[in-house]
Amino acid sequence: xxxxxxxxxxxxxxxxxxxxxxxxxxxxxxxxxxxxxxxxxxxxxxxxxxxxxxxxxxxxxxxxxxxxxxxxxxxxxxxxxxxxxxxxxxxxxxxxxxxxxxxxxxxxxxxxxxxxxxxxxxxxxxxxxxxxxxxxxxxxxxxxxxxxxxxxxxxxxxxxxxxxxxxxxxxxxxxxxxxxxxxxxxxxxxxxxxxxxxxxxxxxxxxxxxxxxxxxxxxxxxxxxxxxxxxxxxxxxxxxxxxxxxxxxxxxxxxxxxxxxxxxxxxxxxxxxxxxxxxxxxxxxxxxxxxxxxxxxxxxxxxxxxxxxxxxxxxxxxxxxxxxxxxxxxxxxxxxxxxxxxxxxxxxxxxxxxxxxxxxxxxxxxxxxxxxxxxxxxxxxxxxxxxxxxxxxxxxxxxxxxxxxxxxxxxxxxxxxxxxxxxxxxxxxxxxxxxxxxxxxxxxxxxxxxxxxxxxxxxxxxxxxxxxxxxxxxxxxxxxxxxxxxxxxxxxxxxxxxxxxxxxxxxxxxxxxxxxxxxxxxxxxxxxxxxxxxxxxxxxxxxxxxxxxxxxxxxxxxxxxxxxxxxxxxxxxxx
Amino acid sequence: xxxxxxxxxxxxxxxxxxxxxxxxxxxxxxxxxxxxxxxxxxxxxxxxxxxxxxxxxxxxxxxxxxxxxxxxxxxxxxxxxxxxxxxxxxxxxxxxxxxxxxxxxxxxxxxxxxxxxxxxxxxxxxxxxxxxxxxxxxxxxxxxxxxxxxxxxxxxxxxxxxxxxxxxxxxxxxxxxxxxxxxxxxxxxxxxxxxxxxxxxx
Numbered sequence: 001x002x003x004x005x006x007x008x009x010x011x012x013x014x015x016x017x018x019x020x021x022x023x024x025x026x027x028x029x030x031x032x033x034x035x036x037x038x039x040x041x042x043x044x045x046x047x048x049x050x051x052x053x054x055x056x057x058x059x060x061x062x063x064x065x066x067x068x069x070x071x072x073x074x075x076x077x078x079x080x081x082x083x084x085x086x087x088x089x090x091x092x093x094x095x096x097x098x099x100x101x102x103x104x105x106x107x108x109x110x111x112x113x114x115x116x117x118x119x120x121x122x123x124x125x126x127x128x129x130x131x132x133x134x135x136x137x138x139x140x141x142x143x144x145x146x147x148x149x150x151x152x153x154x155x156x157x158x159x160x161x162x163x164x165x166x167x168x169x170x171x172x173x174x175x176x177x178x179x180x181x182x183x184x185x186x187x188x189x190x191x192x193x194x195x196x197x198x199x200x201x202x203x204x205x206x207x208x209x210x211x212x213x214x215x216x217x218x219x220x221x222x223x224x225x226x227x228x229x230x231x232x233x234x235x236x237x238x239x240x241x242x243x244x245x246x247x248x249x250x251x252x253x254x255x256x257x258x259x260x261x262x263x264x265x266x267x268x269x270x271x272x273x274x275x276x277x278x279x280x281x282x283x284x285x286x287x288x289x290x291x292x293x294x295x296x297x298x299x300x301x302x303x304x305x306x307x308x309x310x311x312x313x314x315x316x317x318x319x320x321x322x323x324x325x326x327x328x329x330x331x332x333x334x335x336x337x338x339x340x341x342x343x344x345x346x347x348x349x350x351x352x353x354x355x356x357x358x359x360x361x362x363x364x365x366x367x368x369x370x371x372x373x374x375x376x377x378x379x380x381x382x383x384x385x386x387x388x389x390x391x392x393x394x395x396x397x398x399x400x401x402x403x404x405x406x407x408x409x410x411x412x413x414x415x416x417x418x419x420x421x422x423x424x425x426x427x428x429x430x431x432x433x434x435x436x437x438x439x440x441x442x443x444x445x446x447x448x449x450x451x452x453x454x455x456x457x458x459x460x461x462x463x464x465x466x467x468x469x470x471x472x473x474x475x476x477x478x479x480x481x482x483x484x485x486x487x488x489x490x491x492x493x494x495x496x497x498x499x500x501x502x503x504x505x506x507x508x509x510x511x512x513x514x515x516x517x518x519x520x521x522x523x524x525x526x527x528x529x530x531x532x533x534x535x536x537x538x539x540x541x542x543x544x545x546x547x548x549x550x551x552x553x554x555x556x557x558x559x560x561x562x563x564x565x566x567x568x569x570x571x572x573x574x575x
Numbered sequence: 576x577x578x579x580x581x582x583x584x585x586x587x588x589x590x591x592x593x594x595x596x597x598x599x600x601x602x603x604x605x606x607x608x609x610x611x612x613x614x615x616x617x618x619x620x621x622x623x624x625x626x627x628x629x630x631x632x633x634x635x636x637x638x639x640x641x642x643x644x645x646x647x648x649x650x651x652x653x654x655x656x657x658x659x660x661x662x663x664x665x666x667x668x669x670x671x672x673x674x675x676x677x678x679x680x681x682x683x684x685x686x687x688x689x690x691x692x693x694x695x696x697x698x699x700x701x702x703x704x705x706x707x708x709x710x711x712x713x714x715x716x717x718x719x720x721x722x723x724x725x726x727x728x729x730x731x732x733x734x735x736x737x738x739x740x741x742x743x744x745x746x747x748x749x750x751x752x753x754x755x756x757x758x759x760x761x762x763x764x765x766x767x768x769x770x771x772x773x774x775x776x777x
């Protein structure tokens with residue numbers, strides 16, 4: 001089917017998956033409180049309101065994601081959560097234990113049109129559950145023709161078994177979700193399912209489910225050797241199709257869309273059963289938990305609740321991570337809620353994740369470059385990240401770093417490379433946003449100037465209309481005219497004159513006297529500043545004074561440059 | 576022309592491209608038809624220089640914060656960029672501050688300058704805020720805003736669209752009731768705790 005397909009770099013890691021993959025997915029008891037981050041979504045319920053499971057709590061904000069009640073109960077409070085991953089407001093829901101559903105109206109997806117299905121996906125608030133958190137409805141409405149749908153069942157990071165368990169237990173629903181996704185994507189020619197070779201049970205379950213589904217399309221389950229980070233979206237696409245997603249691009253640029261198996265499961269639940277995304281599978285793992293397992297956790301469940309269900313022993317925990325051992329970030333607050341992208345909580349003992357060694361200087365061994373799956377130059381990136389040379393960082397494609405942590409894992413000097421890159425990426429993104437804002441300001445300034453020019457043109461046109469002088473030049477293209485049709489000719493003539501003729505004396509004289517007035521006023525103000533005035537106030541006044549002087553000088557120069565005779569244009573009724 | 580004479584003329588000849596070219600033509604005795612070529616060369620040279628200056632101005636403009644505040648003494652960021660490209664000192668932009676000065680110095684290949692305090696001090700990004708209870712709806716601040724970020728109509732309360740405000744300060748002065756103040760801009764994207772920098776190896 002293809003030449004040898006591989007991705008650059010990568011490392012072999014001990015899997016540590018058996019502890020949590022042996023037991024079926026557990027449903028934890030309802031937690032006493034659920035914490036639902038609202039972002040800038042608009043709340044539709046008030047404090048004290050009773051809510052039903054699946055009820056819309058807040059209408060989608062700028063991220064396009066609505067917030068639903070994961071269970072029935074009432075809204076205890078809406079509060080500010082400064083310690084959250086993204087600080088903002090959150091709703092606190094106290095479950096009543098009844099799990100009463102709101103009204104659901106399941107419709108056979110086969111009878112619905114594509115726009116209806118897309119709207120349903122959006123309303124269900126589904127995002128990529130593999131960790132990316134990208135809104136699924138956007139991925140399902142591709143702008144490019146898609147010939148390959150890639151299903152990600154790799155789960156390459158050690159300890160994590162959420163997708164493994166889900167494939168073993170819900171393969172039928174995943175396949176149903178896969179077929180819905182394929183339909184929404186315009187029936188791509190082939191569907192490739194990537195599963196790592198350390199999950200034979202999952203591969204077998206998926207194969208069986210596919211046999212039952214009996215889909216006429218080319219659907220291939222590809223069992224791939226375990227190599228971290230083979231489950232990265234770009235790496236998996238390269239492994240399965242041989243295509244490289246371009247730097248700064250998206251999989252759809254090479255005709256591919258990739259979904260995690262958990263996302264497909266949620267898609268099936270949303271479209272076939274009319275259930276919004278209310279829960280997800282979370283792996284609780286690590287030696288500091290006596291019973292590592294996977295949980296079907298309601299969104300908003302405090303992490304501490306799941307840890308307690310797994311007999312968490314804080315005393316043995318060296319590092320508590322949100323995520324796996326490679327990409328996880330330290331979790332300071334065990335009351336932090338499960339979100340749509342929480343796939344693992346790792347409570348690692350000191351034997352599993354020893355405390356970070358003191359970083360030593362880089363010895364240029366080059367191991368990091370060997371293992372980088374994105375073919376980046378980690379040494380160069382580190383140098384530029386430390387120097388905060390954002391231009392060089394962008395030139396070295398920092399933003400193509402996928403945070404996999406392979407470089408830091410192999411570094412003999414124990415340099416936390418990926419932490420440097422993560423910080424640098426945040427800075428580069430902030431700078432880009434700033435640059436975007438500056439471009440926007442420039443566009444608005446140019447639009448403002450164009451409008452001012454047009455309005456002054458229209459004003460002189462009104463004057464010109466009285467005497468009807470003709471002009472030799474065309475109206476400047478930069479000054480569009482949108483006056484009544486009758487006035488158009490006059491306007492054009494006047495605009496042409498305004499663009500070509502020498503400036504008139506009266507406006508310049510007005511500008512000069514205005515500047516002089518301003519100078520006098522500012523000088524008085526400056527003199528009146530007493531000792532309590534701040535340096536900033538003083539400087540502000542001085543700068544404005546300087547500006548006024550410059551304006552005055554400019555007007556004076558222009559006046560001197562005018563021909564001795566006043567301009568022949570009558571200065572009708574100056575404003 | 577003797578070589579000694581040539582050497583005495585060398586400094587002057589280096590002063591301009593034109594002189595050098597004429598001199599070279601004279602030395603090699605190609606004056607008759609070479610003159611015309613030289614003229615053309617010079618024309619292209621000067622045009623090239625002007626183009627280069629324009630391009631440089633555009634590159635400088637891209638580095639400026641686009642506040643359009645006029646604190647540099649120029650009516651907007653583009654005129655300042657042109658002036659800098661033509662040789663004016665590039666330390667007159669307080670909103671851009673040291674970062675902008677360093678970026679321009681980098682572009683020009685010269686050492687950075689200290690911000691000229693004549694033009695103001697570097698500070699946190701500000702936005703204008705209209706105390707709406709005091710606003711009388713005079714519309715005087717509207718034309719002052721270089722980016723049309725103030726919303727209002729005669730005898731209606733005005734307000735600043737904070738997301739579009741560049742913090743240029745130009746609307747403060749025209750207000751007859753002094754109801755506009757500059758407040759720190761809301762933080763667009765707070766760095767998350769996990770995006771903090773790790774310590775660097777000793």
